[in-house]
Amino acid sequence: MSEQFSVYVPKLINKQEDFVHGHRACQGCGLALAVRLILKAAGKNTIVVSPTGCLEIISTPYPQSAWNLPWVHVAFENAAAVAGGIEGAFKALRAKNKKDNKKINIIAIGGDGGTSDIGLQALSGAFERGHDFLYVCLDNEAYMNTGIQRSSSTPFGASTTTSPSGAVSMGQITWKKNMAAIAAAHNIPYVATACPSYPFDLMEKVQTALKTQGPKYIHCLVQCPTGWGCATDLIIRLGSLAVETGIFPLYEVINGKYKLNMDFPKLRPVTDYLKFQSRFRHLKPADIAIIQKRVEQEWQALKQKVECFKKTGVK
Amino acid sequence: MAKREGIEISLAVAEAVKLADVDMVAAYPITPQTHIVEKLAEMVADGELKAAYINAESEHSAISLCLGSSIAGARTYTATSSQGLALMHEILYIASALRLPVVMTVVNRALSGPLNIWGDHSDVMGERDTGWIQFFAQNGQEAFDMTLQAFRVAEDHRVMLPVIVNIDGFTLSHVIEPIYILEQNEVNKFMKEFKPLNALDPRTPMTFGAFATPEYYIEAKKQLEQALFSSRKVITEVWNEFGKLYGRKYTPIEGYKANDANILLLTLGGIGETAQTAVDEMRDDGIKVGLLKLKLYRPFPIQELRRMCKKAKTLVIAERAMSIGGEGGPIGFEVRSAFYNEPTHLKIHDIILGLGGRDVRVEDFKMMINHALKNKPKEYELIGVRE
Numbered sequence: 001m002s003e004q005f006s007v008y009v010p011k012l013i014n015k016q017e018d019f020v021h022g023h024r025a026c027q028g029c030g031l032a033l034a035v036r037l038i039l040k041a042a043g044k045n046t047i048v049v050s051p052t053g054c055l056e057i058i059s060t061p062y063p064q065s066a067w068n069l070p071w072v073h074v075a076f077e078n079a080a081a082v083a084g085g086i087e088g089a090f091k092a093l094r095a096k097n098k099k100d101n102k103k104i105n106i107i108a109i110g111g112d113g114g115t116s117d118i119g120l121q122a123l124s125g126a127f128e129r130g131h132d133f134l135y136v137c138l139d140n141e142a143y144m145n146t147g148i149q150r151s152s153s154t155p156f157g158a159s160t161t162t163s164p165s166g167a168v169s170m171g172q173i174t175w176k177k178n179m180a181a182i183a184a185a186h187n188i189p190y191v192a193t194a195c196p197s198y199p200f201d202l203m204e205k206v207q208t209a210l211k212t213q214g215p216k217y218i219h220c221l222v223q224c225p226t227g228w229g230c231a232t233d234l235i236i237r238l239g240s241l242a243v244e245t246g247i248f249p250l251y252e253v254i255n256g257k258y259k260l261n262m263d264f265p266k267l268r269p270v271t272d273y274l275k276f277q278s279r280f281r282h283l284k285p286a287d288i289a290i291i292q293k294r295v296e297q298e299w300q301a302l303k304q305k306v307e308c309f310k311k312t313g314v315k
Numbered sequence: 316m317a318k319r320e321g322i323e324i325s326l327a328v329a330e331a332v333k334l335a336d337v338d339m340v341a342a343y344p345i346t347p348q349t350h351i352v353e354k355l356a357e358m359v360a361d362g363e364l365k366a367a368y369i370n371a372e373s374e375h376s377a378i379s380l381c382l383g384s385s386i387a388g389a390r391t392y393t394a395t396s397s398q399g400l401a402l403m404h405e406i407l408y409i410a411s412a413l414r415l416p417v418v419m420t421v422v423n424r425a426l427s428g429p430l431n432i433w434g435d436h437s438d439v440m441g442e443r444d445t446g447w448i449q450f451f452a453q454n455g456q457e458a459f460d461m462t463l464q465a466f467r468v469a470e471d472h473r474v475m476l477p478v479i480v481n482i483d484g485f486t487l488s489h490v491i492e493p494i495y496i497l498e499q500n501e502v503n504k505f506m507k508e509f510k511p512l513n514a515l516d517p518r519t520p521m522t523f524g525a526f527a528t529p530e531y532y533i534e535a536k537k538q539l540e541q542a543l544f545s546s547r548k549v550i551t552e553v554w555n556e557f558g559k560l561y562g563r564k565y566t567p568i569e570g571y572k573a574n575d576a577n578i579l580l581l582t583l584g585g586i587g588e589t590a591q592t593a594v595d596e597m598r599d600d601g602i603k604v605g606l607l608k609l610k611l612y613r614p615f616p617i618q619e620l621r622r623m624c625k626k627a628k629t630l631v632i633a634e635r636a637m638s639i640g641g642e643g644g645p646i647g648f649e650v651r652s653a654f655y656n657e658p659t660h661l662k663i664h665d666i667i668l669g670l671g672g673r674d675v676r677v678e679d680f681k682m683m684i685n686h687a688l689k690n691k692p693k694e695y696e697l698i699g700v701r702e
């Protein structure tokens with residue numbers, strides 16, 4: 001967890017709401033909560049770009065809008081490119097003295113489908129070109145907007161409408177794509193994972209990212225009661241369980257250096273997390289054993305990375 | 316004063332973009348568009364053009380970068396061809412719906428498959444309904460002039476629509492022609508500052524790209540259609556002003572020996588000049604043939620077309636795109652429907668030719684006219700096919 005001052009003084013948190021009430025998110029939507037927190041951390045001088053997905057649909061049924069900030073939606077696979085175009089244009093206009101130098105945060109906020117599947121190319125291009133912007137993936141682990149179809153970010157074993165469990169199917173048979181690692185492989189200065197169950201941690205990360213020059217990436221697990229089949233009053237707990245089981249570790253990669261934000265002497269068993277969600281209900285003990293083993297392996301691999309950077313002192 | 320110089324047309328287009336002082340170029344290379352964007356990259360690298368040059372990782376992202384840039388208030392340009400244009404397809408509709416005045420040169424090239432890098436109009440005909448204004452240049456001078464005109468039209472607050480300037484792949488793009496390249500001070504008399512209608516500014520938060528339910532979608536589309544139709548007035552104004560300043564007159568359809576013709580040819584793009592030679596030679600043989608060159612494809616100049624065909628008995632369309640499975644090409648459909656309810660007996664022959672860069676020769680036009688005169692009407696004909 002972050003040791004920053006603001007953790008202890010929630011009272012200092014920005015009271016301004018820029019993602020306002022009246023949007024159409026389902027009850028208990030972790031995505032809507034995350035957006036609210038992200039915007040509080042980012043502050044007023046911010047422009048948001050979103051691809052098609054739940055966030056876009058819940059917030060902008062014409063003629064209404066839940067955005068108290070400039071907000072742009074073009075299509076599903078190109079939020080990073082649109083954000084890059086805005087950033088590039090501002091830079092060019094400033095160089096020609098057609099725009100003042102006041103800093104404006106540019107944040108693209110997309111779903112896991114718009115990020116790790118159809119939008120991955122545009123995102124990779126934007127990272128590689130070095131646009132000064134923050135990309136946040138709000139990962140609810142499926143294409144929720146279109147009816148809970150699987151994405152490459154859907155976890156192993158989850159039943160979705162296109163990876164249904166059945167007599168001869170255990171649901172999603174592929175392991176969740178590691179988007180944060182893919183982002184880090186672009187050698188961008190800041191990558192982090194987050195979850196709105198840890199609001200201060202999420203907000204700190206947004207602020208750290210926005211203070212960093214260049215492309216930044218935050219991969220944020222967001223709970224989706226509709227798609228996960230869980231009780232709406234359990235979502236905050238579920239986010240914590242994802243972290244405490246090691247299924248979704250919280251870490252940062254700062255200039256290539258891995259830093260674990262929450263360590264545990266012993267991980268909770270994955271069933272603590274899985275059992276509250278109907279998307280995992282069909283799993284047999286043998287399936288769960290596979291998940292348990294792989295989660296532990298990945299946790300160890302992550303810790304090794306962290307240790308390795310400690311030892312070599314790479315800054 | 317403008318000097319007339321021998322210059323490759325692609326480079327002349329790049330000169331026009333530079334003279335327009337664009338703020339942003341985002342592009343992805345594809346033959347035969349490459350010479351334009353390479354030249355622009357060089358101009359930026361040499362500090363001659365003060366703009367951001369963004370190397371997109373695909374055309375889909377190139378046009379998306381352009382939309383972002385245009386929303387942000389920058390004068391924005393891109394160029395593409397063929398597969399690249401097809402990859403942009405989805406975003407082209409959104410560019411016009413968001414009323415973003417992006418200017419794009421489409422260096423027309425055949426679509427795969429089979430893969431073919433040479434010229435025809437099959438790429439841009441797929442973008443007919445995207446809500447972009449479309450010009451067709453027939454030579455290098457027009458390619459240069461229309462590029463400047465495109466910015467003026469696009470950015471006019473009565474229009475605010477994206478514009479495509481079509482130039483034929485290779486037979487225009489890679490040809491060296493004598494072109495009047497205007498001086499910067501001359502261009503400055505014509506160009507205006509780009510003032511976006513809605514600024515992307517945290518001080519004035521706005522939502523761009525909300526979704527519309529059935530209660531609003533049709534109204535949004537109607538507004539776009541109206542905007543596209545009413546751009547006609549501005550296009551005419553801009554062309555008149557351009558003519559006054561530089562002495563080159565532009566009209567939606569340019570007639571050549573068309574007034575007294577019994578039989579008319581209709582062309583788009585560079586083959587118009589070849590057709591002109593055919594018209595001259597056939598006139599020498601006593602055939603009353605004339606030529607219509609379509610310069611403005613969207614919005615479609617239906618009234619001019621009807622008026623200019625009033626006296627003719629036959630109209631021969633020469634077009635470089637197919638609509639496979641339909642009885643004709645896209646221009647054929649559009650022109651036929653323009654006359655369907657008219658009290659006219661105009662015979663229309665729709666000829667498709669020059670696909671995938673196949674040469675279009677003076678003899679081809681003569682043959683088309685001779686066939687039409689012998690009244691061998693078919694719905695349409697694909698000519699030049701080796702059986």
Ligand SMILES: Cc1ncc(C[n+]2csc(CCOP(=O)(O)OP(=O)(O)O)c2C)c(N)n1
Pocket residue numbers: 031052053054055076077110111112113114115140142143144145146151
């Ligand atoms: C090119 C294209 N393909 C498919 C769609 C349909 N579509 C819209 S949103 C969406 C899924 C969004 O999933 P994700 O990005 O994970 O966001 P979520 O809704 O889950 O927050 C899909 C498949 C589209 N709009 N555009």
Ligand code: SF4
Pocket residue numbers: 024025026027028029030031032054058140144145223224225226227
């Ligand atoms: S489907 Fe899930 S992500 Fe979408 S609004 Fe509902 S709870 Fe939120």
Ligand SMILES: [Mg+2]
Pocket residue numbers: 111112113138139140141142143144145
């Ligand atoms: Mg999703």
